[in-house]
Amino acid sequence: MNTREQILHSAVQLFGTKGYHATSIQDICQLAGVSKGAVFHYFSNKIELLFEIHEVIIDILLTQYESVLKNDQTNSAVKLRQLINISVELMVKYKPYIAVLFREYKNLQDHYYTITKDKRDRCEAIVTEVIKQGMLNGEFRRDLEFSILAKLFFGICNWTYVWLNPEGMLTPQQISDNIWKLFIGGLAAGAQ
Known part of the structure; x- marks a missing residue:
């Protein structure tokens, strides 16, 4: 190091x-x-350190999310599963960074806050776009509000850092699989 x-x-x-x-x-x-x-x-100062901690995580997440979104070889359900896998994997690999990201986000100021918020918004927009594409192509139910679903996605995935134990009964991949099954079970066309 x-x-x-x-x-x-x-x-x-x-x-x-x-x-x-x-x-x-x-x-x-x-x-x-x-x-x-x-x-x-x-x-330059302590706030720049806090900003850099946020940047490390958000840049990894955004790069991987954008790669999933751009992949025209997979359908929306597969993309959603990949986004969940990426999110949970990040929670395990960077748990201390994630804790700071969520707990101290409110302390970012000025342009640091704006840059970080823009990147967070872009991550949410990618999830929203994947869900919207799935609705438009008939993979997912159309009677749900896609912008709320993106928030639910992050609500489920983001809080795994609090309770996920990498040495627990379930592996991070098994946890990702369960999140995906729950999410896709409620989204699948015909699941009304």
Whole structure:
């Protein structure tokens, strides 16, 4: 892990345990084993650190979501399943980052907030588009409001970081499969 990654990793740990406001730059320096000069070499201030934590996760999610959306070789149900798999996988692989993302999002300010919100909105728009395509092509029910379904999708997937235990009875893939079955069972055409 290089110095920048070590600083970011330390910030994630501290923001996740102490909270953004209770964590000082000095706390991050001590945990990372670096000087304040090293922190300020890579990050202008604490808010930029918080923003970068958000960027890491949202950029991964957005890149993978866009790849799914652009794949013309799969139908909407398969795309939706892939989006669920990506979401749950991210919750497992980046759980400390995810915790900070959800708990400290409100502390982003100014252009940092705007950039992050735009990317979050784009992720939601991709899920909405996949569901809408499925409705238009007859794969999914048409009597449901697709924008609400996208919010339900994120409500189900995003909260797995709270309770998902990678060493638990079910694997993350089995959890993804169950979410998909529940979601698609209610969406499937003829399931009214």
